[in-house]
Amino acid sequence: MPTTFPADSVGLVSAQVAEFSVPLALECGKSLPSYQLVYETYGTLNAGRSNAILICHALSGSHHAAGYHSHDDAKPGWWDTCIGPGKPIDTRHFFVVCLNNLGGCAGSTGPLSQNPETGRQYGPDFPVVTVKDWVNSQVRLADFLGIQRWAAVVGGSLGGMQALQWSISHPDRLGHAVVIASTPKLSAQNIAFNEVARRAIISDPEFHQGRYLEKNSAPRNGLMLARMVGHITYLSNVAMGEKFGRELRDQAFKFGLLDAEFQVESYLRYQGERFSQNFDANTYLLMTRVLDYFDPAADFGGDLTQALTHAKCKFLVVAFSTDWRFSPERSEELVSALVGASKCVSYAEIDAPHGHDAFLIPTQRYIDVFSSYMQRIAQEVTHAH
Amino acid sequence: MPTTFPADSVGLVSAQVAEFSVPLALECGKSLPSYQLVYETYGTLNAGRSNAILICHALSGSHHAAGYHSHDDAKPGWWDTCIGPGKPIDTRHFFVVCLNNLGGCAGSTGPLSQNPETGRQYGPDFPVVTVKDWVNSQVRLADFLGIQRWAAVVGGSLGGMQALQWSISHPDRLGHAVVIASTPKLSAQNIAFNEVARRAIISDPEFHQGRYLEKNSAPRNGLMLARMVGHITYLSNVAMGEKFGRELRDQAFKFGLLDAEFQVESYLRYQGERFSQNFDANTYLLMTRVLDYFDPAADFGGDLTQALTHAKCKFLVVAFSTDWRFSPERSEELVSALVGASKCVSYAEIDAPHGHDAFLIPTQRYIDVFSSYMQRIAQEVTHAH
Numbered sequence: 001m002p003t004t005f006p007a008d009s010v011g012l013v014s015a016q017v018a019e020f021s022v023p024l025a026l027e028c029g030k031s032l033p034s035y036q037l038v039y040e041t042y043g044t045l046n047a048g049r050s051n052a053i054l055i056c057h058a059l060s061g062s063h064h065a066a067g068y069h070s071h072d073d074a075k076p077g078w079w080d081t082c083i084g085p086g087k088p089i090d091t092r093h094f095f096v097v098c099l100n101n102l103g104g105c106a107g108s109t110g111p112l113s114q115n116p117e118t119g120r121q122y123g124p125d126f127p128v129v130t131v132k133d134w135v136n137s138q139v140r141l142a143d144f145l146g147i148q149r150w151a152a153v154v155g156g157s158l159g160g161m162q163a164l165q166w167s168i169s170h171p172d173r174l175g176h177a178v179v180i181a182s183t184p185k186l187s188a189q190n191i192a193f194n195e196v197a198r199r200a201i202i203s204d205p206e207f208h209q210g211r212y213l214e215k216n217s218a219p220r221n222g223l224m225l226a227r228m229v230g231h232i233t234y235l236s237n238v239a240m241g242e243k244f245g246r247e248l249r250d251q252a253f254k255f256g257l258l259d260a261e262f263q264v265e266s267y268l269r270y271q272g273e274r275f276s277q278n279f280d281a282n283t284y285l286l287m288t289r290v291l292d293y294f295d296p297a298a299d300f301g302g303d304l305t306q307a308l309t310h311a312k313c314k315f316l317v318v319a320f321s322t323d324w325r326f327s328p329e330r331s332e333e334l335v336s337a338l339v340g341a342s343k344c345v346s347y348a349e350i351d352a353p354h355g356h357d358a359f360l361i362p363t364q365r366y367i368d369v370f371s372s373y374m375q376r377i378a379q380e381v382t383h384a385h
Numbered sequence: 386m387p388t389t390f391p392a393d394s395v396g397l398v399s400a401q402v403a404e405f406s407v408p409l410a411l412e413c414g415k416s417l418p419s420y421q422l423v424y425e426t427y428g429t430l431n432a433g434r435s436n437a438i439l440i441c442h443a444l445s446g447s448h449h450a451a452g453y454h455s456h457d458d459a460k461p462g463w464w465d466t467c468i469g470p471g472k473p474i475d476t477r478h479f480f481v482v483c484l485n486n487l488g489g490c491a492g493s494t495g496p497l498s499q500n501p502e503t504g505r506q507y508g509p510d511f512p513v514v515t516v517k518d519w520v521n522s523q524v525r526l527a528d529f530l531g532i533q534r535w536a537a538v539v540g541g542s543l544g545g546m547q548a549l550q551w552s553i554s555h556p557d558r559l560g561h562a563v564v565i566a567s568t569p570k571l572s573a574q575n576i577a578f579n580e581v582a583r584r585a586i587i588s589d590p591e592f593h594q595g596r597y598l599e600k601n602s603a604p605r606n607g608l609m610l611a612r613m614v615g616h617i618t619y620l621s622n623v624a625m626g627e628k629f630g631r632e633l634r635d636q637a638f639k640f641g642l643l644d645a646e647f648q649v650e651s652y653l654r655y656q657g658e659r660f661s662q663n664f665d666a667n668t669y670l671l672m673t674r675v676l677d678y679f680d681p682a683a684d685f686g687g688d689l690t691q692a693l694t695h696a697k698c699k700f701l702v703v704a705f706s707t708d709w710r711f712s713p714e715r716s717e718e719l720v721s722a723l724v725g726a727s728k729c730v731s732y733a734e735i736d737a738p739h740g741h742d743a744f745l746i747p748t749q750r751y752i753d754v755f756s757s758y759m760q761r762i763a764q765e766v767t768h769a770h
Contacts, residue, residue, distance in 0.1 A: 027640075028638075028640035029640070124642060124643075127640075128640040128641070128642060185631065186631070187622060187625070187626055187631075188622075188625040188626050188628070188629040188630060188631065188647070188649045189617060189620075189622045189625045189626070191631070191647050191649050191650065192613075192617045192625060192649050192650070192653055193617060195613070195645070195647075195649070195650040195653055195654075196610060196613045196614055196617070196653070198642075198643075199609070199610055199613065199654065199657075200585065200610055202643055203606040203609070203610070205590055210642070221588040224584070224588070225581060225584055225585050225588070225610065228577075228580070228581045228584065229581055229614060232574060232577045232578060232581070235574075237572060237573075237574045237709075240572070240573040240574045240577060241572055241573050241574070243573070244573040245573055246570065246571070246573065246576070246680065253413075253678060255412075255413035255414070255512075255513040256513070257509060257513060257583075257595070257667075257670045257671065257674060258583075258587055260580070261677065261678075262573070262576050262580075262677065264573045264576050264577050264580070265576065265577070265580040268577055268580055268581070269580075269584065272584075282642075285642045286642065289642060292646065292647065293638060293646075295631065324622075324709075
């Protein structure tokens with residue numbers, strides 16, 4: 001058991017819970033009578049309450065973005081590479097908040113929670129939420145924390161969509177939106193991959209119309225397949241080639257249909273199996289739908305520039321060269337719309353081999369760009385005092 | 386019922402069967418005691434038997450490459466766009482042979498056939514075959530048909546791998562190899578997608594270790610998922626965007642987790658379901674393994690140039706700009722190796738939006754390049770007389 005953590009770690013952290021008893025109206029027409037959000041914070045809120053950063057998580061993320069839950073934690077939070085003293089989101093300057101979104105399975109109200117109307121778990125009855133709904137729930141968390149205005153809302157992938165929605169829905173409540181490895185809407189191919197994932201879960205006989213927990217079961221095979229498909233789309237062809245190539249598990253082909261022959265096969269199976277033991281299938285279905293539905297331009301006749309007209313914050317948009325899930329072209333669409341709406345936007349395309357996963361990996365130029373943008377925000381916050 | 390077929394169709398065709406009773410030794414160490422190959426022919430073999438073209442099929446193809454099986458056939462054979470009078474593989478000049486490969490489910494010996502050793506269907510006991518094995522079985526078909534030397538061996542995707550293997554294994558028995566939308570070996574990403582497909586089939590409870598037919602069942606869900614994943618990789622991002630965009634099935638979101646919301650979802654489900662009713666799952670497993678194993682350079686210390694040194698035929702290599710399954714870069718690897726081995730090779734990268742499927746679609750420049758190459762072969766064959 002290590003007695004100390006790395007010097008640039010936020011160290012030991014623990015989750016907190018905020019309860020909300022005023023019903024939350026959702027885009028789908030339903031409403032949540034009450035809900036809780038689990039969150040973590042790192043760093044210290046300054047006297048002016050002006051140095052708060054909201055981190056929004058992606059598909060399989062949680063509120064645990066940085067630091068360790070115990071001294072024998074094998075791994076830190078999911079974005080520990082970017083949050084901590086001296087890191088891009090520098091906790092010596094910022095008060096960082098990260099929550100688990102509604103519908104999640106890490107502690108916030110979601111399919112695993114009790115439905116007050118039935119006394120049973122929500123399961124498949126948990127209403128379909130959207131990025132807009134999430135942002136509305138996050139506004140209440142901000143109110144609860146006494147934060148009138150975020151210095152920045154920051155996210156990668158699905159997290160970036162939330163930052164973007166904040167800028168449109170609540171223009172007065174953030175200074176900057178940092179949108180990393182994201183897109184203003186999914187492509188048909190993105191939706192198609194999500195559909196395969198959903199079909200894998202739904203067609204698993206253990207899915208039981210989403211009521212698997214009542215049967216003491218879970219659609220693990222389906223969730224494993226869903227994650228395997230997802231995992232391929234997170235990695236670049238180049239990264240997979242460099243990591244696995246055509247390396248065999250054994251020295252020669254076994255010529256078996258069912259055995260894993262190549263390293264990449266056993267890696268994917270392992271990742272899929274591990275994920276399927278730790279994640280809720282109904283949440284996975286919800287999260288893929290949140291992605292599919294996101295399209296902030298839709299309310300403005302499909303005109304993204306129009307959608308962004310009322311935004312007041314500044315923007316940093318970052319894309320990665322080998323990300324084929326949300327390619328640089330998708331970020332460029334967003335940047336063009338922002339420029340068209342006369343917004344202040346910085347854009348960087350980072351040359352990195354890791355595909356979509358690159359937003360989690362501290363390549364030098366990424367860290368440099370991200371750090372320097374965040375340092376400017378830290379200065380603004382200090383000078384405003 | 387149409388009484389006539391299009392003027393550029395080979396018209397009404399029917400399959401023939403060739404029986405082979407001499408055991409075929411396979412690369413996996415096993416052997417097939419006897420087997421049959423089902424095939425079709427179009428056009429007329431000339432007196433010198435010098436105008437024969439072998440067509441090799443891809444993953445889900447069959448011997449039915451062109452023409453119609455009956456007057457009320459809804460669709461012609463799978464490569465009817467390229468085979469027929471006036472088409473690139475012009476049946477006024479060529480005698481065209483296309484077979485269903487060993488392990489297939491369209492009539493040739495495969496998992497659906499009776500295992501003479503047990504009297505039961507092979508099912509999962511059908512030995513794992515390879516491209517080399519297929520080429521060896523095709524050599525016997527050539528002998529059976531009295532064809533000492535093919536004017537050309539032609540194939541797209543997995544079919545192109547067979548053409549390439551012919552040039553290496555049997556250099557004296559073909560004049561040209563036409564390798565379209567193919568690759569000298571799969572990448573880790575390609576293998577990963579195949580692995581997802583296999584896992585989907587194997588983890589379907591109806592798979593029953595491959596003995597589903599004995600249980601009057603079939604892993605249809607698994608096969609559907611496998612096909613859905615495959616289908617995404619056959620289409621380009623661009624093609625999917627143009628075909629489906631984010632169009633909804635209904636006018637507004639239903640906010641249901643299980644319903645198809647977008648056109649692309651219902652299209653994929655439909656394609657997957659239809660395929661799962663017409664294809665054998667054990668064959669699908671075999672075909673994906675054939676793809677994974679293909680690596681003609683492996684016998685030459687990984688040196689593809691060395692592997693191609695003994696080839697004697699000429700080569701046409703064709704790739705498509707938006708094919709991300711087997712991208713132009715993969716064809717360029719092959720072309721570089723051929724140039725390095727001092728072979729005569731023509732290469733065309735065709736600008737086409739359809740992704741990997743482009744090899745089945747008659748875009749003008751593709752048809753022009755393919756036709757003009759094949760016309761040169763037709764002239765050689767005529768002059769040789």
